[in-house]
Amino acid sequence: MLDLELIRRDTEKVKNALLKKMKDVDFTELIKLDDERRKLIHEVEALKNKKNEASKEISNIKSKKGKVDDSIFQNIKELSSRINEIEASLEPIKDKMDKFLEALPNIPDEDVLPGGKENNKVVHVYGEKPKFDFNPKDHVELANIHDLIDYKRGTKLSGNGFWIYKGYGAILEWALLNYFIEEHIKDGYEFILPPHILNYECGRAAGQFPKFKDEVFKVGHNEEEDNMQFILPTAETALVNLHRDEILREAELPKKYFAYTPCYRVEAGSYRASERGMIRGHQFNKIEMFQYTKPEDSDKALEELIEKAERLVKGLGLHYRLSKLAAGDCSASMAKTYDIEVWIPSMNEYKEVSSASNARDYQARRGKIRFRREEDNKVEYVNTLNASGLATSRLLPAILEQMQDKNGNIIVPEVLRKWVGKDKI
Structure with missing residues (x-):
């Protein structure tokens, strides 16, 4: 939520900033x-x-x-x-x-460009696109050959947009999660396993409701705000509410959390023909990083989250790029967002596996999340930040496609081998 006093004091400045995201205000x-x-x-x-x-x-x-x-x-x-x-x-x-x-959405930072995806800027690229001296297979074919994913029975159980991990597919998926968890614990982040069913106020504080309340899976038939429950679309929705309606001590900040949850998305609209397999789905696994910071520390915290997410992809040996999003491509709650996008050879394009974002005090105002300065006892809003660390449903296709050899084997990334138990599948 935006500061009303700021709107009154700098009406034109706020309006012009919001026009980076909105058609009119x-x-x-x-x-x-x-x-x-x-x-x-x-x-x-x-x-x-x-x-x-x-x-x-x-x-x-x-x-x-x-x-x-x-x-x-x-x-x-x-x-x-x-x-x-x-x-x-x-x-x-x-x-x-x-x-x-x-x-109203959050005010984009001054250095964020206006417009949509067409104005996203690539910051840097890691590694080179893999080159094959054979005809490479796509991840769906590879998953079927090695019996890693059962798309047919996933659809039978739940409909389009669902799949079943099996055998070494399940082992690879769990190895990715173990890898992320181990790295976050090393970095001093606190592990959280939150509820998957949340109340309306969680969605409102996160900035997802009321505008996007129809994009979540609701529990039961109660549409009333006071009683509505929904299945979380991301662990961020839970983590941002951990300290809702609280006043933290300055000495407690920054608070650094990470959580594992499946993510449940309605994903309205039709899928592109290229978005086969696991590229888009209604349920996928994700580790989410989250920080509560003082306002003056949030820029540094965003850099830390980006570095951590990139380090995880580098550790897997995958080719990817980092992009800075234009205002219209940032989510409504975020002032600035960077996407880590992994290369999917069969699609000939990059797909996002992590968004690292700074919400400034937007979510904190909605959730009344504050801290008390030690020097003068002044109460201020915290800043909140989040980043995927990482989402797996596009990493697994990237691993299958980037790590395949001419015989159709999958080279297991070295960091995962202690959990997978072998060097290749």
């Missing part, structure tokens, strides 16, 4: 509502002062054993009635303002 109605709210609050405070003065007058009269005129009591009654009336009228105004603010 107009704060006229919001400011009009806020002006009305402020006027009513001022009136309420004035009436409360009058009521207090009348109450003091009654106390003074009684202290002198005098008789209180009925008109004073009547005045207090009328003042109380008017105060209640105004306070009741403030609720729908605040509700309208909150809905307006909740619908």
Whole structure:
């Protein structure tokens, strides 16, 4: 959620920044509502002062054993009635303002380009695209040859967009997760296994609701915000809510977490013909890194998350690139995002396996996540950051395709061999 005071103070600056992400934005109605709210609050405070003065007058009269005129009591009654009336009228105004603010995306950082994917910029490339002196197979064919993934029965059990890991496919998948977990623990991140079913407030604080509430799998049929539950689309949705409505001590920051969960996505719309196999699906495994930091430390934290995600892909020996996203390609909650994109030879394109993002104080405002400065006891909003570390459903196709030999064998990345138990499949 954006800072209302910032919108009022720098209206045009905020508007121009948001136009990097949005087609149009107009704060006229919001400011009009806020002006009305402020006027009513001022009136309420004035009436409360009058009521207090009348109450003091009654106390003074009684202290002198005098008789209180009925008109004073009547005045207090009328003042109380008017105060209640105004306070009741403030609720729908605040509700309208909150809905307006909740619908706004985060302000992109100044160095983030406007527009969509067409303005994404490649920062650097790691390694070279693999070259084959034979006709390479795609990951679907390789998975079928080695009986690693059962697409047919996955569809039979759950429909399109689902698959079953089996044999060494399951072992490879679990080896990837073990590799990530081991590395994050080495780096001092705390391991979290959160619930997979979350309440509406989790989605709202993360910035995914209300706009994207139809893009998650809901539990039951209750659409009411107070009672709605859904299956998490990413562990970020859980991790950002760990300290919701809390005031942390400055000494506790930064807080560094990582979590393993499957991710459940509705993935509305049709799949491209090239997005076969595991490239897009309704359920996939992911390790998510998350940090809570002081505002002045979040830029450095983002660099750390990017470096960690890249180090994991490098460790697998995969060719990839790092891209800085344009504002329109960043998610609504994020001020800046970098994607780590792995090369899929059969598709002749790069596919994202990690997004490292800085939300600044956007999610913290929505979730009321704050910290207290030791120096002056001032309470401020934290900054929140996240990065996949990593998602596996595109890594496995990349490993199968980039690591294949002319005989159709799969060379197991060295960092995974202690869990897989062999050098090649």
